[in-house]
Amino acid sequence: MSSADFLLIFDDDRASFDAVESVLSEIKIDFSTESNPVQAIHTLHEYTQVPKLIIICCHTIASPGFALCEKIQSLDHDAPPVLFIIPEHDENTVLKCFEAGATDCIVLPRNKEELHARISTHLKHRSNSLFCSLYTEHVQEVLDKRTNDFLQDRNFYDYLNDLLNNSIGRRSFAEVLQEGLDKLLKLHWMPENCRAKLFTYNADCALFGECCSSGEWTAENSIAPEFLCREPSSVPPKTLCLTNTDSAAHDTPQLDLLCRRLHISIVHESKTDAFLYLEFPREHSFSTMEHCYLVSVTNTLGSIFRHKSAEANLHRQLYFDSLTRLPNRKSLEDRLAEILQEQWPASSVALCFFDLQKFNMINDSFGRKEGDRILQSVARRLSALKRSNVLITRLGSDTFGALLTGLEFEREARHFVKTVQQLFDQPFRSRYMPNLYLSCVASIAFAERDCQPNELIQDAEAALTVAKNLGPRSCVTFNEGMHAQAQKNLRTLNQLQKAIESKQFTVHYQPIVHSPTTTIAGAEALVRWNHPKHGLLLPGAFIPVAETSKLIVPIGEFVFRQACLDYPRLKELAGSPDNFTLNVNLAAAQLNDLRLSRKIVDILHETQREPQDIKLEVTETDTARDPQKAARTLHALREIGLKIALDDFGTGYSSLSRLIDLPLDTLKVDKCFVSELNNNAQKRRLVDLIISTGEQLGLNVIAEGVENKTQVTALFNMRCTFIQGFYYSRPVAVPQFGILNCTNVPPEPAHC
Known part of the structure; x- marks a missing residue:
């Protein structure tokens, strides 16, 4: 009823x-x-x-x-x-x-x-x-449900916020994912006895790693489940796939009859970058909202992976050399700063620098690609010496470093350097040369109390500069004298900058004499610095310092312009000979100046000089640094009408092929050979060979550094056409030019 x-x-x-x-x-x-x-x-x-x-x-x-x-x-x-x-x-x-x-x-x-x-x-x-x-009652039910949903949402979003916050900072990607999966399974709406795995892919669609809720993170070369053994890009762009398959692929097949599998793939820019795999009791089912939660989790984990991947790439670019994968200078500076803040005994921290000698010749001869391959081989050999207290770094194109810590004796650092240099006893393999031998010079700088990272690096660099001048396999330990020299060079650079601005430079000229007639055929322009405190300074006091910076370029331009301006007066003082030329030195930095030809043309036009009135002198060493580029630059200058002389021939990277490749007019025999003509038969024969070679190639030959009558006579007998040296005249200012001193001039020591 x-x-x-x-x-x-x-x-x-x-x-x-x-x-x-x-x-x-x-x-x-x-x-x-x-x-x-x-x-x-x-x-x-x-x-x-x-x-x-x-x-x-x-x-x-x-x-x-x-x-x-x-x-x-x-x-x-x-x-x-x-x-x-x-x-x-x-x-x-x-x-x-x-x-x-x-x-x-x-x-x-x-x-x-x-x-x-x-x-x-x-x-x-x-x-x-x-x-x-x-x-x-209905309102209360709805309110209770919405409150429960809100608390569930809040609980879930707190979890997501936790996940994102953990991903920010220095925590590793593996740690973030491991904790993320563990906390996911502890959410109150997740079933008991649930297991989860996350698979992540890199930009090349290769499995980057996997994380299991019941195990550790496994990086790279991990084996994914059978359904993942395919290119991620082939995964259809859907975010949710619920399966009830009874696959026997799992390591506990007896669970297959009792469980269901949930696969969630996240597609980003047509590629899968995250794949979440859940295994849970068969009697459990997720609500639509919980499905959305799981998709959000996978999306978030995918975003964290992309963020961490970008962060890792940025870290690699900032702290590692892209070619050799070794830590770079920035990494060395940061590590050095950390170490120097700690308490350590005296001389227990050492910084070693290694420079590969003449490595530019490999790039010039075989190309930069082959040079890079050799550098990678060098890096692999050095990496074999890496220890917990040894940080191997690449500092520059052909310069490597090693930071040593925990040393008990200074000799340990020297022993390490010797070990490194012995690595080069075995040849390197090259596609163009079966046995390629390299050598390196080294420097050592020990950290002192209250030492700053940049100071220790500067000390090692200063010692390395000295080692380069000493020759192959040399090793130099930094001392305060080098520091004083480095400070002196820095002061000189500052003073040079002011000297350029206030025009403190002047040019002296040393006559070049035609040997058969003893008449002046030309002159070499040599710069002098009218220092306000030290008086007239010769090039050796400041040119080497200027060459370490770009200041050599404006100094070289000043000398060229002044030589063009002084040319008419010098020719007149020399008796107006035919084909009178002024030789002007061209520095390596000027050879690398892309605007060199334009600048020279402008100066010639400005001073109303003809190109054939000027002869540019370049050294063998400068042309050997990049032979192809040097040849292109010199050919462009020759097309303008300028003459080219190769200076210091025989002291640098002597190559007969270079005499053919370069558009030369003149060879200059270095004074280190001329000074030994009287008492060194081997050098006498070498000078004779250079003169004969020049004659056969149709080149003029100038012997420089001639200081006595015996040398003049010997050179004349060898058919050397032109002579330059103190025997005839020291470099002089324009007013004193043209007066040859043929008396016996006391010779000064000559150095190669």
Whole structure:
């Protein structure tokens, strides 16, 4: 029986009951009547819903209806309303009705309309009350669900924030992923006995590594599950794939019948860069929201991977040499700064520099690609010496370094240098030469108390500069004298800058004499520095320092311009000979100047000089640094009309092929050979060979550094056409030019 509009009437007063029955019949409401209180309670329990209204027709104050009302109120907190109908108004009866829990108490109306209105009003109030109660329950359910979702979302987003925060900083990618997976499985909505794996790929679609929730991070060469053994780019661009396969690929096949697998792949720029694999009990299922959570996790892990990959690439670019993969200068500086902040005994920290000698010849002869391959071979040999207390670095094109710590004796550093140099006893393999031998020079600088990283590096560089001048396999330990020299060079550079700005330079000229006629055929322009404190300085006091910077370029331009300006007067003082030329030295930095030809043309035009009036002198060493580039530059200068002389021939990287490749007019025999003509038969034969070679190639030959009559006679007998040296004249200013001193000039020591 439906109780949607059901009423229960307890009959204790027949007159009241008849009136109520008549009204209920008219409004067509089902009802049941009972006269026994116990039976009335039993009737309430028979129906699935509580009656909307209970009417008790009470005849006297001793009616059992009052006890029935009290019993109804104790049954349920949502007891139906109770309406008492009494035959006549009695204050005690009314009071007792409300004390028993009645909702209302009325005297039996005289007409049906009033009774009908009374009952209808109570039924309407009851319906509204029930609706409000149901709506309140619904709202509470929705609120509870949304609160639970919010807490779940908050819990999840706290996890994501944790994951992202952990990825920032110096924590490794492996650590972040390992912790991320472990925390994922601890989220309250994740099932128990769930296992997870994350696979990440690099930009080349190769498996970068895998992380397992129950194990360690495995980097590279990891074996992915069977479903991952394919190119990541072939994975369809969908983010969620739920499978129930019973694959036997797992290491515990007995679990396959009890588990389900969830695969989530994240595609970024048409390539999969993260793949999350979950294994969980078969009876568990994830909600749509939880699926979204897992996709977000995989997306986040993929983003972290991309971020960490970019961070790693940036770190490699900043701290490692791209060619050899060795730590670079920046890495050395940072490590050195860390070490020097610690407490360490004296001389227990040493910095060693190694420079490959004449390595530029490999680049020039075989090309830079082959040179790079040889450098990689050198790096591999040096890396074999790497220890916990040894940091091997690459500092420049052909310069390597080693930071040694924890030394007990200084000789340990020297022994290490000797070990490095012995690495070069074995030849290197080259595509163009089966046995390529290299050598290196080395320097050692020991750290002192309160030493700064840049100071120790400068010390090692200063000692390496000295070692380069000493020759192959030399090793120089830094001392304070080198430091003083380095400071002196720095002061000289500053003073040179001011000298250029205030035009403190002047040019002297040394005559070049035609040997058969002893007439002046030309001159060499040599720069001098009118130092405000030290007076007139010769080139040896400042040119080597200028060559270490770009200051040599403006100095060279000044000499060229001044020589062009002085040319007419010098030719006049020399007696206006035909083909009078001025020789001007060209520095290595000028050879590398892309605007050299343009500058020379501008100066010639400015000074109204003809190109054939000037001869440019270049050294063998400068042309050997980049022979192809040097040849191109000199050919361009020759096309302008300038003459080219090769200076110091025989002292540098002598090559007969270079005499053919370069557009030369003149060879200059260095004074170190000329000075030994009288007492060294081998050098005498070498000078004779150079002169004969020049004659065969149609080149003029100038012997420089001639200081006595014996040398002049010997050179004349060898058919040397031109002579330059103190025997005829020292370099002089323009007013003194043209006066040859043929008396016996006291010779000065000559050095190669």
